[in-house]
Amino acid sequence: MKALVTGGAGYIGSVTVEALLARGDNVTVLDNLSTGHSGALFAGADFHQIDLLDTGPVTKLLAAGDFDAVIHFAAFSLVGESVSDPEKYMRNNVCGTISLLNAMRAAGIRSIVFSSTAATYGEPRSLPITEDQPTLPANPYGLTKRFMEQAMEAYDAAYGLRMASLRYFNAAGASAARGEEHRCETHLIPLVLQAALGKRENVRIYGTDYRTPDGTCIRDYIHVEDLASAHLAALDYLAAGGESVICNLGNGNGFSVREVIEVCRQITGRPIPAVGASRRPGDPARLVASSARAREKIGWNPAKYDLRVIVEDAWRWHRTHPNGYE
Numbered sequence: 666m667k668a669l670v671t672g673g674a675g676y677i678g679s680v681t682v683e684a685l686l687a688r689g690d691n692v693t694v695l696d697n698l699s700t701g702h703s704g705a706l707f708a709g710a711d712f713h714q715i716d717l718l719d720t721g722p723v724t725k726l727l728a729a730g731d732f733d734a735v736i737h738f739a740a741f742s743l744v745g746e747s748v749s750d751p752e753k754y755m756r757n758n759v760c761g762t763i764s765l766l767n768a769m770r771a772a773g774i775r776s777i778v779f780s781s782t783a784a785t786y787g788e789p790r791s792l793p794i795t796e797d798q799p800t801l802p803a804n805p806y807g808l809t810k811r812f813m814e815q816a817m818e819a820y821d822a823a824y825g826l827r828m829a830s831l832r833y834f835n836a837a838g839a840s841a842a843r844g845e846e847h848r849c850e851t852h853l854i855p856l857v858l859q860a861a862l863g864k865r866e867n868v869r870i871y872g873t874d875y876r877t878p879d880g881t882c883i884r885d886y887i888h889v890e891d892l893a894s895a896h897l898a899a900l901d902y903l904a905a906g907g908e909s910v911i912c913n914l915g916n917g918n919g920f921s922v923r924e925v926i927e928v929c930r931q932i933t934g935r936p937i938p939a940v941g942a943s944r945r946p947g948d949p950a951r952l953v954a955s956s957a958r959a960r961e962k963i964g965w966n967p968a969k970y971d972l973r974v975i976v977e978d979a980w981r982w983h984r985t986h987p988n989g990y991e
Contacts, residue, residue: 666904667691669730671717671765672738673710674701677780677836677892679843681736682710684893693730695723696739704990705843717761720768727772734776734903735769736896737762740809743851744784747806758809759816766820775825776903777817778896781832783885783913783952785811793955796832796911814911821909829899829907829963833914834885834954836892838975844982845889846989854886854976857926858983861933868937870922872944881922883951885915888969888978895965902963910962915954916970925972932976 668685672678673694678701685692686709694706697716706712715722717739727735740758741747747754769777784807785800802808817828837854839845845855859865873880895914902910920928923939930937959965969975 666733666900667731668734668736668900669693669695669727669732670710670736670738671695672701672740672780674698674703674705675738676843676845676847677889678738679705679707680840680889681738681893681896682707683840683843684890684897686710688897693732695726700741700848702846702990717764718757720764723764724768724771727768727774730772732772732774734778734900735765735774736778736900737765738780740780742782742806743849744804744806745851747804747809751805754805754809759812762813763816766816766826769826770820770824775827776900777826777828778899778903779813779817779828779830781814781830781911782807782810783832783834783954785814785832788949789952792951793917793953794913795955796913796958818909827903827907827909829903829909830911831895831899831914831959832911833892834887834952836889837886838888838890838969838978839982840890840893844979844986846986853884853922853925854929854979855983857929857937858933858980860937861929861935861980862983862987864987866938868926868939869942870939871942872948873941875950877921877950879921879923882948883919883921883953885917885919885953886925886972886975887914887916887967888975891916891967891969894968895959895963898963898965907962910958912959912962913954913956914959914965915956916967917954917956918970919951919953920972928972928976929980932973932980
């Protein structure tokens with residue numbers, strides 16, 4: 666299969682490129698490197714440094730590429746930043762995706778696997794979260810992702826462009842070659858491991874009075890290699906003629922902030938100081954996914970659902986890459 670991967674120099678995108686190359690697919694990466702890393706690119710993938718808002722070069726690349734499908738990761742994804750600068754997120758995430766969809770339509774590409782998010786749901790009505798729950802995003806980031814899904818649904822109805830939208834929860838862990846590095850780190854596990862490496866004095870726990878067993882938020886963590894395998898499964902599902910589908914990706918188990926920190930202490934053998942801080946606005950107490958539809962529709966099964974395995978893989982990568990991809 667010949668696939669175009671947008672955002673393929675990012676965390677989840679690069680691990681997915683790694684999985685595609687490992688099974689022998691022909692891969693082209695499109696990334697503007699605004700948040701991705703050149704060090705995360707693979708020599709086996711053709712690379713084009715293009716912004717999706719540059720419609721001309723995007724259209725030209727897709728027209729000449731003879732691609733079977735697109736996997737679309739490219740988007741800004743910081744919730745707080747989306748609140749303070751929604752225009753940046755609307756322009757990049759929404760307008761960039763419309764540019765991509767139009768280029769796909771012109772090139773006759775009819776399949777897209779989309780990197781979506783649990784942020785499309787907002788405050789959950791019940792747990793575990795299923796795809797049938799209302800989508801009421803609580804921030805502009807989640808809003809842009811939901812709008813992109815709706816745009817793809819409209820393009821499917823009008824032009825026959827089928828999508829598999831994968832709404833995942835907290836990505837974590839690392840592959841043998843690629844790991845998690847963000848210029849502005851907001852994810853819990855890398856923050857904790859940075860403290861273990863002495864790059865931070867402590868870890869802040871935002872909220873210790875939630876109605877959970879230990880007072881801290883509970884989240885569903887999923888290994889990045891399991892996310893990559895889901896994107897490959899969705900790609901194959903569409904290639905076999907599957908209809909458009911939206912699926913949650915999670916391991917079905919929730920872990921509290923304190924539980925994550927304690928596992929990181931055990932794995933690293935380091936004390937990792939933690940301090941309480943005020944709640945962040947809009948943080949739900951619990952977010953846990955049901956992945957029953959992904960198992961049924963695209964045949965996906967997570968293999969690395971144990972939190973210790975997730976942390977062990979992340980720690981291995983952070984220990985061997987203390988300065989990230991520099």
